[in-house]
Each structure stands twice: as structure tokens, then as C-alpha cells.
Amino acid sequence: MKITVDQGRCVGAGQCARLAPDVFDQREEDGVVTLLDPAPPPERHAPARDAADVCPSGAITLTARP
Template sequence: MKITVDEDKCCGAGSCVLTAPDVFDQRDEDGVVLLLDPEPAEHLHAAVRDAANVCPAAAITLDGGA
């Protein structure tokens, strides 16, 4: 699985951080998503898919992965 984030779309809701904290964080100054791991281990894939699904701005894109 490869993850990309669109920082311009991100609204800083933080749903991704709550859902997959090993993969996402937020910038202190504006709350915009920080991608910590663009190719996370397989055991994190379900949480990453959930994070992408709950993102209110649809700023997270997933490519591949089970």
C-alpha cells in the first residue's frame, strides 16, 4: 500500500490521526496532515483504509494493498 495526501485539501479535522496514529500526524501550526509513513506495514493497512474513509476532505489517497 502506498499513501499520498493532498495537503491543500486537508481541513485539519484530525480523524486520520485518531484512526491511524502510527501513520498520520498533524502540523502544530495549522493542523494539516503529516504523513509519517507513506508505505506502512501490512498490519496497519486496515487502520489506514479506515482513516482514508473517515477523512471529511477526502485528502488521503491509497494505492494498492490488501
């Protein structure tokens, strides 16, 4: 799994940092998403998928690794 985030789309709701805190964080100043782990190990795939699914602004993209 490979993860990318679009900081321009992010609305800082924090769902990703709540659901997958090992993979996503929020910038201190404006709550915008930061990516802690762009290629997480398998045990973090399910929470990362949840985070991408519920992201209110569609700022998280998951791709299967080629």
C-alpha cells in the first residue's frame, strides 16, 4: 500500500489522525494532514483504509504498490 495526501484539499477534521495515528498526523498550526508513513506495514492497512474512506474532503489516496 502506498499513501498520498493532498494538503490543499484537507479540511483538518482530524479523522485520519484519530483512526490511524501511526500513519497520519495534523500540522500544529492549522490541523492539516501530514503523512507519517507513506508505505505502512500490513497491520496498519485497515486503519489507513478507514481513514481514507471517511476523510471528509477526499484528501487521502491509497494505491496498491506496483
